[in-house]
Amino acid sequence: MSLYFDAVTILIEPSSGGSFKSRIYSARNLRATPSQIYALIIEASKWDRVLAEVIERSDILALERKLNPLLALLLVHDHLLSKKGIAAPATHPIRQAVERHKVRLKAEFTKARVRRGCASVEQLKAALLREKRQADGGSNSVYPRWVRVNNIRSTLDEQLRTTFSSYERVDTIAELAPEDDDRNRRKLLYIDPNIPDLVAVPFGADFTSSPAYKNGEIILQDKASCFPAYLLLGDRGPQDAWEGDLVDGCAAPGNKTTHMASLLAKQREQKKPRKQIFSMDASKVRSKTLQKMVSLAGADPTVTVLQGQDFLALDPMDSQFENVSGLLLDPSCSGSGIVGRDDVPQLTLPVTKSSQPSKSQGKKRKRRADDDDEAEKQQPKGMAGTADASPSDENDVPTGAVDRERLTKLSNLQARIVEHAMKFSSATHVTYSTCSIHLIENEAVVARLLASEVAQQRDWRLLRRDEQPEGLRKWKHRGVRRDRDAATDVISDESAMVAKLSDEDLEACLRCWSGDAEGLGGFFVAGFVRDSKTDTSRGDEPLQDDQGENSDDEEWEGFSE
Ligand SMILES: C[S@@+](CC[C@H](N)C(=O)[O-])C[C@H]1O[C@@H](n2cnc3c(N)ncnc32)[C@H](O)[C@@H]1O
Secondary structure (H helix, E strand, O other), X not given: OHHHHHHHHHHHOOOOOOOHHHHHHHOOOOOOOHHHHHHHHHHHHHHHHHHHHHHHHHOXXXXXXXXXXXXXXXXXXXXXXXXXXXXXXXXXXXXXHHHOOHHHHHHHHHHHHHHOOOOOHHHHHHHHHHHHHHHXXXXXXXXXXXXXXXXXXXXXXXXXXXXXXXXXXXXXXXXXXXXXXXXXXXOEEEEOOOOOOEEEEOOOOOOOXXXXXXXXXXXXXXXXXXXXXXXXXXXXXXXXXXXXXXXXXXXXXXXXXXXXXXXXXXXXXXXXXXXXXXEEEOOHHHHHHHHHHHHHOOOOOXXXXXXXXXXXXXXXXXXXXXXXXXEEEOOOOOOOOOOOOOOOOOOEOOOOOOOOOOEOOOOOOOOOOOHHHHHHHOOOOOOOOOOOOOOOOOOOOOOOOOOHHHHHXXXXXXXXXXXXXXXXXXXXXXXXXXXXXXXXXXXXXXXHHHHOHHHHHOOOEEOOHHHOOHHHHOOOOEOOOOOOOHHHOOOHHHHHHHHOOOHHHHHHOEEEOOOOOOOOOOEEEEEEEOOOOOOOOOOOOOOOOOOOOOOHHHHHHHOOO
């Protein structure tokens, strides 16, 4: 019986990182075998919609107090669809709670099949897969697994010959979509045309036990998250390699830092690496992950990690940073662009009369007592729909609800961080990025930055589309003037700010959107450059931080640990 309670525990526990499968295999508090638990959840997730219908119509949740929606779904799955039935002794109260209703359950299952016009259970399975895909946003949106090859430890060619040797090349992202339900087994590979050394494979592909992943030769990093480092360091080669030092001001867990280090390694070719990147995060806890990622990527000779360092507390005039010419800023944001960060199956659950749950996952439970008590305790709490499903440890937890005050605070902090970057004496390149879809955190911040004192005095401007690295020049999704979400549409001051951006400015901004054919979440990035190294109005006199409207205490809410 522990199988079902273990499965519920896994589904309602918040993500602690890693793939869903690896989390089951590394969990310590489970009694059933990981393979059984994994198989049960994956199989049940293929049938969830019909099982939810069957449970609702047979009304067993109202009749059986020991069952909760998630537990009932898993049990009814095995009762109706597993050859061996429910994996528990025939006398177990939870098994009896389901089997007492076997006639009704079977009848409702048959009716659900007939309603879909399916002559067999196999046909029903295929119909359910189609239903699921449509509910996920239609055939256009495929979210593959993106894999970046780390040039410090390997090359794309080498990885194609080794890790991906058995993979078949496809020409479009769409081909990575599962045609049937075996996407975990299909070995397909798409080489990205925009970001060098980036490939995509079907989402179910698991590399966590592959030597290349363990050795840091490949890094699982979303495509959009690769834009900032590439925008900053571009297509340079050994002839025109990046000369100065670099700063990643908001760096944990370290994807963009290690990407910068990888791009530098490619430019350097045979030359010995030198400490060239200062990478920091204000969170001490997250800085530890950053350090680990840097070491795993073999980037220690290139990267100095400043653990727990507030970027805003760095003195841009400090001699330590006098050679810093490029800065990458990816500050905390609302995270509203994040989709599918977690591969935990989202189960559609039966709706009870007293509650309206729709998806699996909820809050962490403490400890299990015995199985019967567990049934009553494991009531899913917060239900995860798409908008509120993915608590992020880097950004706000997307709740689906729009909190304008919160967005305003975040955008104030974002603008302040980038303005600070623009003050570094030798800085000529700055990138700003968010995984937010909101105008107020993106184009409106860019407009504020261009109008800021530091930008005006030091001649900062946007890196135009025609100046961008080749792969990004080809990227067609550019800055926008209006929010797509009417609830956050810009008002008053922000409208006026964004209106000041020219069409060329918007062409300079890069956007990614979820739900289209690109296979990405929402993301924004813009690059700033300055052609001269001196201030135009006040010589090289240091600019002071504007502490005015944003007190530190208030603004620190922008990220969580
Ligand atoms: C979106 S995450 C960065 C993700 C990272 N760039 C990557 O690609 O892996 C934002 C990070 O900024 C950090 N942060 C926010 N404000 C900061 C500040 N003033 N100084 C340094 N780090 C800051 C947060 O702790 C959080 O880890």
